[in-house]
Amino acid sequence: MLSQSLSLPSGPAGPQAETRDELDSFGLILEAHAAQASADAAESFLKKYPGSKFAEYAALAAMHSYYNLGNFTRSSELARVAMRIDPDSVDALLHSARLLIAPGCEDSLKFAEADSLTQSGLIHLKAMKLPAAADSRAWLRTKNSFLATGQCVLGWLLFREGKLDQATKLLEEAANLDPQGEYFYRLSVVHAANAKTAEDYSNARIWAQRAIQSGPAWVSAVGREQLGKLQTNGAQ
Amino acid sequence: MTLLATCLLAGNALWAEPTSNFAQGAALLGRGAPFTAVRVLRLALAEGDSRAHFALAQAYFVLNQHRFFREEIAEAKRNQPSDAEPYYVEGRFLFQNESKFDAAATQFQKALFRDPNHIKALCYLGISLMNMQEPVEAEAHLLKAVEQIAQQKSSFYLPFQTLALLYIQQDQLEKAAAAVDRAVALAPQVALNQFLLGKIAWARNSPAGAIPALQAAIALDDAFLEARYLLARILKSQGKTAEGERQLAQFKALKEIYGVASRQ
Numbered sequence: 043m044l045s046q047s048l049s050l051p052s053g054p055a056g057p058q059a060e061t062r063d064e065l066d067s068f069g070l071i072l073e074a075h076a077a078q079a080s081a082d083a084a085e086s087f088l089k090k091y092p093g094s095k096f097a098e099y100a101a102l103a104a105m106h107s108y109y110n111l112g113n114f115t116r117s118s119e120l121a122r123v124a125m126r127i128d129p130d131s132v133d134a135l136l137h138s139a140r141l142l143i144a145p146g147c148e149d150s151l152k153f154a155e156a157d158s159l160t161q162s163g164l165i166h167l168k169a170m171k172l173p174a175a176a177d178s179r180a181w182l183r184t185k186n187s188f189l190a191t192g193q194c195v196l197g198w199l200l201f202r203e204g205k206l207d208q209a210t211k212l213l214e215e216a217a218n219l220d221p222q223g224e225y226f227y228r229l230s231v232v233h234a235a236n237a238k239t240a241e242d243y244s245n246a247r248i249w250a251q252r253a254i255q256s257g258p259a260w261v262s263a264v265g266r267e268q269l270g271k272l273q274t275n276g277a278q
Numbered sequence: 279m280t281l282l283a284t285c286l287l288a289g290n291a292l293w294a295e296p297t298s299n300f301a302q303g304a305a306l307l308g309r310g311a312p313f314t315a316v317r318v319l320r321l322a323l324a325e326g327d328s329r330a331h332f333a334l335a336q337a338y339f340v341l342n343q344h345r346f347f348r349e350e351i352a353e354a355k356r357n358q359p360s361d362a363e364p365y366y367v368e369g370r371f372l373f374q375n376e377s378k379f380d381a382a383a384t385q386f387q388k389a390l391f392r393d394p395n396h397i398k399a400l401c402y403l404g405i406s407l408m409n410m411q412e413p414v415e416a417e418a419h420l421l422k423a424v425e426q427i428a429q430q431k432s433s434f435y436l437p438f439q440t441l442a443l444l445y446i447q448q449d450q451l452e453k454a455a456a457a458v459d460r461a462v463a464l465a466p467q468v469a470l471n472q473f474l475l476g477k478i479a480w481a482r483n484s485p486a487g488a489i490p491a492l493q494a495a496i497a498l499d500d501a502f503l504e505a506r507y508l509l510a511r512i513l514k515s516q517g518k519t520a521e522g523e524r525q526l527a528q529f530k531a532l533k534e535i536y537g538v539a540s541r542q
Contacts, residue, residue: 056342058343058344058345059343059346062316062320062346065313065316065341065343065346066313066316066317066320068313069312069313069314069316069317070313072313073311073313073314171536172501172536178499178500178501178502178536179500181501181536182500182501182535182536185535
């Protein structure tokens with residue numbers, strides 16, 4: 043469930059619903075079993091309760107759901123909604139950076155902005171402290187997931203600068219911290235760009251296959267496209 | 279509301295469990311689905327089942343919803359005036375979510391007025407009193423809780439752990455050791471119990487007892503930085519410099535990852 047990736051502050055500072063229906067409506071977002079259902083529930087919530095103290099969390103949930111669905115435009119709009127509520131949101135900052143390098147949406151004029159958003163996200167991440175009552179393993183998973191997003195963006199920017207070895211190192215760190223299909227896909231691309239031998243191409247193919255297997259659907263699609271290119275190269 | 283609607287709200291598993299909305303809501307709460315539990319329990323209330331108030335209060339406690347919790351717990355008390363549980367739960371809410379130890383203690387006392395043998399109310403009254411700097415009263419209530427644990431054959435370890443902490447503060451190491459031994463016997467999987475076992479053993483000049491207990495605490499909770507730090511100090515003092523340095527390096531690295539040494 044998506045609730046696993048979204049943690050609400052506890053104690054007196056935790057968000058309070060104005061009405062019970064508002065809380066029930068927010069619960070539907072966290073309990074959704076699929077990305078589309080979560081996105082729909084979050085959109086409905088934000089429309090009905092735009093001033094809710096839970097609005098930031100609804101926006102973040104939808105931001106991730108749309109990203110998983112490959113709808114980068116809506117994901118970006120919801121990241122902006124979350125950042126209007128909390129300009130220091132680590133999740134929204136790093137995710138916004140990631141969207142600027144999303145496959146098919148990349149714009150070299152936005153690379154400096156992606157770098158700046160990532161640096162800002164990582165600075166705020168470093169200041170985050172393990173809450174006394176938190177489950178340390180869940181905390182570490184969340185922190186690693188944020189770190190991985192940052193490493194992925196920075197690694198990709200290095201790749202675009204032609205610094206292939208440094209790029210590989212950061213992307214491998216991202217994949218180790220949080221094994222996601224997207225990181226595998228990017229590793230395949232970087233390995234392929236750096237490939238000199240048949241073994242190098244073989245490694246690039248392995249990363250592409252891992253991306254296809256891991257998903258979500260849009261990652262599997264770009265992974266298949268990448269694998270197709272590599273099979274052509276491998277035959278050469 | 280029909281059973282079908284309830285099933286749609288609560289999930290397909292409920293088809294096999296045709297029972298009241300109250301029972302379904304309580305079961306969902308027990309299964310760690312507080313949002314769904316709230317929706318089903320609200321249906322129970324709409325049907326006039328007043329038992330749902332207390333379960334709803336507990337769900338809103340879990341969801342950290344202060345106003346809704348207060349409204350439901352007040353109704354639960356009205357409906358079950360002789361029941362200790364609503365008073366105990368309100369005390370826990372005040373203790374845990376608001377750090378209002380004085381107000382929490384009052385609720386625990388009201389729970390004990392209704393059930394003098396309520397182990398958890400005795401224990402949390404003791405903990406509240408410790409936080410209120412009333413160690414003599416705190417010890418008395420914790421010891422009563424320990425008595426009840428024996429009488430009721432309960433496996434609740436918290437009074438022993440709290441007594442160990444209290445006795446450490448008072449430098450009564452023999453008593454602390456006896457208390458922590460009971461806590462560990464009842465709940466060896468609790469990292470703080472293992473840590474206290476190690477800390478007390480070290481304070482009693484027993485590194486051989488301290489080292490495995492601290493290692494166990496770390497194995498149970500990777501973020502237990504104080505356990506790592508104490509283990510590093512003990513290992514170095516025992517001439518195991520390399521192992522001590524390794525622990526210290528891990529302590530520093532984890533302090534960076536977790537942000538702060540926030541465990542006990």
